[in-house]
Amino acid sequence: MPTIDLADSDQQRLFRQRRYFYYLSGVDEPDCYLTYDIKEDLLVLYVPDFDLHRAIWMGPTLTKDEARQRFDVDKVRWYAALKSDVLVWAHQNNNAAPIYILHTSQQPEVSRKLSLDDELLLPAMDAARVIKDDYELRMIRQANKVSALAHQTVLENIHKMTNEAEIHGSFLGTCVSHGAKNQAYEIIAGSGPNAATLHYVKNDEPLEGRQLVCLDAGAEWECYASDVTRTFPLAADWPSSHARDIYHIVEEMQEQCISRIKPGLRFRDLQVLATDIAIKGLQQLGVLKEGTCEEIRVSGAAAIFFPHGLGHHVGLEVHDVSEKPITAFGQSKGRPTPDFTPAMSQSFPVLEEGMVVTIEPGIYFSRIALATAQAQKLPSTQFINFEEAKKYLPIGGVRIEDDILVTSAGYENLTTAPKGEKMLEIIRRGIDN
Ligand code: GLY
Ligand code: MN
Numbered sequence: 001m002p003t004i005d006l007a008d009s010d011q012q013r014l015f016r017q018r019r020y021f022y023y024l025s026g027v028d029e030p031d032c033y034l035t036y037d038i039k040e041d042l043l044v045l046y047v048p049d050f051d052l053h054r055a056i057w058m059g060p061t062l063t064k065d066e067a068r069q070r071f072d073v074d075k076v077r078w079y080a081a082l083k084s085d086v087l088v089w090a091h092q093n094n095n096a097a098p099i100y101i102l103h104t105s106q107q108p109e110v111s112r113k114l115s116l117d118d119e120l121l122l123p124a125m126d127a128a129r130v131i132k133d134d135y136e137l138r139m140i141r142q143a144n145k146v147s148a149l150a151h152q153t154v155l156e157n158i159h160k161m162t163n164e165a166e167i168h169g170s171f172l173g174t175c176v177s178h179g180a181k182n183q184a185y186e187i188i189a190g191s192g193p194n195a196a197t198l199h200y201v202k203n204d205e206p207l208e209g210r211q212l213v214c215l216d217a218g219a220e221w222e223c224y225a226s227d228v229t230r231t232f233p234l235a236a237d238w239p240s241s242h243a244r245d246i247y248h249i250v251e252e253m254q255e256q257c258i259s260r261i262k263p264g265l266r267f268r269d270l271q272v273l274a275t276d277i278a279i280k281g282l283q284q285l286g287v288l289k290e291g292t293c294e295e296i297r298v299s300g301a302a303a304i305f306f307p308h309g310l311g312h313h314v315g316l317e318v319h320d321v322s323e324k325p326i327t328a329f330g331q332s333k334g335r336p337t338p339d340f341t342p343a344m345s346q347s348f349p350v351l352e353e354g355m356v357v358t359i360e361p362g363i364y365f366s367r368i369a370l371a372t373a374q375a376q377k378l379p380s381t382q383f384i385n386f387e388e389a390k391k392y393l394p395i396g397g398v399r400i401e402d403d404i405l406v407t408s409a410g411y412e413n414l415t416t417a418p419k420g421e422k423m424l425e426i427i428r429r430g431i432d433n
């Protein structure tokens with residue numbers, strides 16, 4: 001990944017290593033290149049040529065000796081040698097084997113016409129990346145450890161905070177001071193109705209008069225992500241029966257889904273389970289009217305309150321790559337299609353040992369989603385008691401999210417941030433002290 005200047009500025013874009021490159025090299029430095037000769041099993045890292053001006057201003061870039069010591073590669077070469085190395089290799093081999101590249105934009109810039117393949121490498125790497133090895137699990141565990149500390153610190157101090165910005169600042173400060181300079185994604189610290197906005201990132205409103213905070217924030221460790229959400233009250237206890245009831249439904253959705261995780265399970269079935277628990281819970285509260293879970297799911301009514309996928313892979317990306325998405329939703333917060341044909345459902349991928357997935361159910365009361373559904377008189381609206389649903393608007397929403405490793409015996413929860421009763425006790429201790 002080359003260094004890139006910002007438009008109309010003498011500053012450079014914040015460097016973020018390309019994850020496929022990092023997966024193969026472990027190198028989190030700009031302006032490096034990598035070749036791998038499959039037949040010879042030879043991994044060569046190319047480091048930037050020495051640049052005096054850059055060394056004085058930014059500190060020296062990787063030297064060959066340093067790179068050899070730090071990275072598990074077979075050879076280290078200067079960038080200056082890259083083009084001629086490719087040409088020499090192509091002269092000897094390229095009639096017999098293509099050069100595999102991830103994207104057409106990554107063609108080597110050499111004078112000779114090369115035989116290239118830009119289709120096979122990406123799915124092969126996605127298949128490899130979706131199963132995490134022991135090293136990767138150590139990194140994800142460490143990312144989770146820092147996130148847990150940062151979530152806990154917010155809970156301990158929340159009684160002193162008056163604005164969402166302080167929650168954001170506290171979380172970030174704990175992570176950075178514990179060695180996690182980067183967040184795996186933008187911090188979401190939504191209080192009150194802001195919690196209904198799934199990717200709310202403004203994080204600048206006063207907490208006064210708000211009931212709950214939905215804090216979705218996860219540290220990154222050595223480029224590996226954690227993805228953790230906690231929803232907690234701005235008081236010693238749940239500030240209303242509405243807040244408590246919705247928290248308990250979401251808690252039940254999460255516990256039931258996590259307890260079923262094991263190799264061979266279709267993630268899609270967990271999505272249905274979580275949705276059905278939400279439907280039954282909302283029916284008991286009178287927010288949803290009578291109807292079977294199937295009818296309500298197919299109508300789209302449940303998706304107004306639970307509008308995103310139950311989870312996604314986590315790894316070098318917070319929404320990590322895989323050959324096939326585990327849910328039927330293209331993206332984790334994509335809008336679900338209400339139903340599937342049996343033929344489609346046969347092809348839903350199953351969980352495998354070594355995968356790390358989030359389980360992140362949520363129930364939201366979005367003014368805009370409810371108003372739109374009501375105005376459009378969609379088929380879903382026959383199942384919704386809008387008058388009752390609107391009473392929950394002040395709580396915004398509840399999401400609880402953990403990162404779960406699929407093991408041969410079932411699962412291991414990698415997320416250690418307090419939730420449920422433990423979370424409430426920490427808030428209370430903060431208030432009492
Ligand atoms: N934090 C993004 C997500 O939960 O998917
Ligand atoms: Mn997530």
Ligand code: MN
Binds near residue numbers: 227229
């Ligand atoms: Mn999240």
